[in-house]
Structure formats: structure tokens, C-alpha cells
Amino acid sequence: MGADAVEVDARLTKDHQFVLFHDHSLECRTDGTGRVVEHTLAELKTIDVGYGYTADQGGSFPLRGTGIGLMPTLEEALQAHTTSRFLIQFKDGDARAGEIMVNYLEQRGLAQWDRLSFFGSIAPLSRLKALRPAARTWSASATARCLAQYVMLGWTGYVPGACDGGMVVVPITQTELLSGGLIAF
Numbered sequence: 288m289g290a291d292a293v294e295v296d297a298r299l300t301k302d303h304q305f306v307l308f309h310d311h312s313l314e315c316r317t318d319g320t321g322r323v324v325e326h327t328l329a330e331l332k333t334i335d336v337g338y339g340y341t342a343d344q345g346g347s348f349p350l351r352g353t354g355i356g357l358m359p360t361l362e363e364a365l366q367a368h369t370t371s372r373f374l375i376q377f378k379d380g381d382a383r384a385g386e387i388m389v390n391y392l393e394q395r396g397l398a399q400w401d402r403l404s405f406f407g408s409i410a411p412l413s414r415l416k417a418l419r420p421a422a423r424t425w426s427a428s429a430t431a432r433c434l435a436q437y438v439m440l441g442w443t444g445y446v447p448g449a450c451d452g453g454m455v456v457v458p459i460t461q462t463e464l465l466s467g468g469l470i471a472f
Contacts, residue, residue, distance in 0.1 A: 292372040305361035377407035385414030
């Protein structure tokens with residue numbers, strides 16, 4: 288639809304798959320129970336992801352019964368949108384998730400590092416970056432360090448060392464605060 292990149296929330300399943308789901312717990316929006324990481328992909332494909340959706344503070348649930356089997360996997364999203372760039376948020380803090388992500392992408396032929404970027408929990412980001420230095424990653428703390436220094440020096444055309452090797456994401460409504468020099472993703 289014309290977006291430069293698609294941001295998705297990736298959660299690790301019990302059987303080392305990645306599903307696209309925001310919450311730790313299934314109770315918020317689905318008819319499932321427990322944490323995503325406690326379930327296999329097969330189990331997650333049986334729940335109704337539209338069960339808890341309401342646009343009128345619980346007066347009605349128009350998607351109930353229509354989302355059974357529809358929890359998407361990262362693989363499905365990447366295969367459906369082969370030319371799109373993705374910004375993948377690690378929602379789980381387990382460092383092993385970084386290594387599992389590398390294996391997951393490479394085993395499926397989806398390790399297209401030029402169209403994938405990663406952010407979120409620092410432990411899996413660090414592991415992913417150690418295994419694939421070319422991968423684009425950013426964390427909130429690294430972004431804050433870079434931006435703080437850049438705001439002070441950016442008008443000079445100098446990009447501080449704190450910005451090296453990473454990525455800075457700036458909301459479009461705040462880009463006027465920055466001088467030229469940063470390249471949009």
C-alpha cells in the first residue's frame with residue numbers, strides 16, 4: 288500500500304517458530320490461554336485470533352469465530368510480501384531468540400538482510416548481530432545515545448560515533464528536529 292517498511296511483532300513459540308502477535312499472553316484478544324512461548328505453532332493455529340476484538344467497549348465482538356487458524360507466522364508474512372522491507376520487533380527477551388531467528392530465516396531461504404531490520408529486546412538483538420554483523424539492528428538505548436549526540440552536533444554535518452553501525456528510527460512528525468545527514472530507511 289505504499290509503505291516504506293512494515294513493522295511486525297515477532298514472538299517465539301515453544302517449537303522455535305515465530306508468530307506475529309503483540310501480547311505475551313493469549314487472553315487479551317484470543318480464546319486461548321497462557322503465554323505464546325508455552326504453545327507450539329500447531330496449537331496456536333487452532334485458536335481464534337479475532338475472538339476478543341471489540342470496537343464498542345465490549346458491546347459486540349464482530350470477529351468472534353472468524354479468526355480460527357489465522358495467527359500468522361513470520362515466514363508467511365515474508366513470503367507473501369517478497370519485495371517489502373520489514374522492521375521486526377523481538378518481543379521476547381531470551382538471547383537464544385536471536386540465534387533461533389538467524390536459523391529460522393536461513394533454513395527457509397528468507398535471510399534477506401537487506402530488507403530486514405530488527406529492534407526490541409537487547410539480548411536477542413545482541414546475539415543476532417554477533418552472528419550476522421550485516422544485520423540492521425537498533426535498541427531504544429542505542430537510539431537515545433545516538434540522537435542525544437546528533438541533536439547537539441548534527442547541524443555541523445558530523446554524525447557522532449554513537450550512531451555508527453546501527454539504525455535510528457525517528458517518527459515522521461519529529462524529523463524537523465534533525466538536521467540533514469541521517470538517511471531514512
